[in-house]
Amino acid sequence: MKFHHMCIMVSDIDEALALWRDVMGFQVIQRRITPDGEMVDQKTMDDIVRVKDAQFEMTLLMNAEGTMMEINRTITPKLVVTPRSELGYDRTGIRELGLEVSDIDHWFEKIRAAGYETQTEYVWNAGVFGRSFLFFDQDGNLIQLFERSPDVQLEEQPVLD
Known part of the structure; x- marks a missing residue:
């Protein structure tokens, strides 16, 4: 099995790009609002997210070595930022x-x-x-x-x- 990508949910795509593109050197290979009918349809998106009319702002990035990152910001459902105290190693x-x-x-x-x-x-x-x-x-x-x-x-x- 080969690593394909990691998806990170973020509160602001442009701030995430400041890290992944501008600092880490990844290239944006795709940026879109999903579902868009091309990558995923609405029914599949709703089934994945388990919310009716789910919608994300999605950006795919790749570095020179082929490592791919997916950076998403949810539009629907409403984004809930995880408190930093909930992100520790004790979870x-x-x-x-x-x-x-x-x-x-x-x-x-x-x-x-x-x-x-x-x-x-x-x-x-x-x-x-x-x-x-x-x-x-x-x-x-x-x-x-x-x-x-x-x-x-x-x-x-x-x-x-």
């Missing part, structure tokens, strides 16, 4: 999006210079695997950037019973 659900990068120190400075809050004031060592840091997007979602140690070769490990 179920996906808590962070991890992306592998080169030159982690450059990325740390770039993210902080763009005004995003980092979880720590430094890049931390992830054991023998590499170095990393986490930061929050405009809606409080955690994004982890990770630089793999050049000495680490990831091999399949036996499953523990």
Whole structure:
């Protein structure tokens, strides 16, 4: 199985693009209001969202390595912003999006210079695997950037019973 994309629901598409396009270097490959009859019809959209007359502002982005992101803002139903206190590691659900990068120190400075809050004031060592840091997007979602140690070769490990 291959990773296809991650969807992040946001409160403001343009603010999200300031991060994903302008800072992270993704290219917008599609921006539209859905349903539009081409990508998805109204019945399917309503069935997916489980709300009659569901509608999203959707933007698909891709980087040079082929990683794809879907950034959505709901129009119908009304958007409810999740309080930051509900986004912690003490809750179920996906808590962070991890992306592998080169030159982690450059990325740390770039993210902080763009005004995003980092979880720590430094890049931390992830054991023998590499170095990393986490930061929050405009809606409080955690994004982890990770630089793999050049000495680490990831091999399949036996499953523990």
